Amino acid sequence: MPELPEVETVARGVNKRVRGDRIVQVWFGNRPQTFKTPPARQAKGLAGRTILAVHRTGKHIVFELGAAAGTAGRRNQPGNTDPKQTNANQTGKPEAQWIVHLGMTGRLLVTTPDSPVAPHTHARIELSSGHELRFQDPRRFGRLEFRNLRSGAAAFEAPGAEPLTIEASEFAEIFRRRRLHIKAALLNQTLLAGVGNIYADESLFQAGIRPRRRTNRLTTAELERLRLALRQILAHAIRLGGSSVSDYVDADGERGFFQLEHCVYQRTGEPCRHCGTPIQRIELAGRGTHFCSRCQP
Numbered sequence: 001m002p003e004l005p006e007v008e009t010v011a012r013g014v015n016k017r018v019r020g021d022r023i024v025q026v027w028f029g030n031r032p033q034t035f036k037t038p039p040a041r042q043a044k045g046l047a048g049r050t051i052l053a054v055h056r057t058g059k060h061i062v063f064e065l066g067a068a069a070g071t072a073g074r075r076n077q078p079g080n081t082d083p084k085q086t087n088a089n090q091t092g093k094p095e096a097q098w099i100v101h102l103g104m105t106g107r108l109l110v111t112t113p114d115s116p117v118a119p120h121t122h123a124r125i126e127l128s129s130g131h132e133l134r135f136q137d138p139r140r141f142g143r144l145e146f147r148n149l150r151s152g153a154a155a156f157e158a159p160g161a162e163p164l165t166i167e168a169s170e171f172a173e174i175f176r177r178r179r180l181h182i183k184a185a186l187l188n189q190t191l192l193a194g195v196g197n198i199y200a201d202e203s204l205f206q207a208g209i210r211p212r213r214r215t216n217r218l219t220t221a222e223l224e225r226l227r228l229a230l231r232q233i234l235a236h237a238i239r240l241g242g243s244s245v246s247d248y249v250d251a252d253g254e255r256g257f258f259q260l261e262h263c264v265y266q267r268t269g270e271p272c273r274h275c276g277t278p279i280q281r282i283e284l285a286g287r288g289t290h291f292c293s294r295c296q297p
């Protein structure tokens, strides 16, 4: 399942390629699970809009969209674009959002209309630059949503706090008030947004905290070590292009390679990189949890 660094990597890659582009034609599949907003309404809402920016919020990819500047004829003439007109709308305030959640196996790819369409492609969005944006998702836990901010829809917000920017006091407050295993608390998306199994295990290892510890028993110093470890590991993983242990592929179709650097995640029985003690695996919060019994007292 893509975690924060993977989603960030995809969002940045897509932003680099489609920012300022205009949506000329939209095709959506008919699998109801995929569409949080009915596909016909989404397609109508997206057509003709300029993509102002693409960014990550929590584990979602949010397309900020400008006004639908358009005449009906343009949809049939994808090549017929005045670049000046496209650029004119780039700096405006977002009027709508297209929100993509990758789920377990979702992929967002920037390609060209003539490239072969992979199975399980649920969305194809043709852009004025000649690019085509595709959403592919074999297991269909991903979601596509359209929000028209001009007609009163609220801008998308992630449920939990953002781990890359959260302050020490807020971080401590979130965990102190609860009595969860710290591993379970890190995975709880309503507390922190976007932290999954890999980065929970890795950050607990770096902070020297046993995954079973109760959140209300952690000291201020331990919580601060954890906050900094999480931020450092997530930022590092983003720099490396995210992990690719499952089906995650970034916007270019390139695999990330953070998995080469894992210290504990899926290294059961292998020697700890710090002290040589074999890495242990337990089940916690229903998830495989990896730690070093010596480095994480």
Ligand SMILES: [Zn+2]
Pocket: 272, 273, 274, 275, 276, 277, 292, 293, 294, 295, 296
């Ligand atoms: Zn160790």
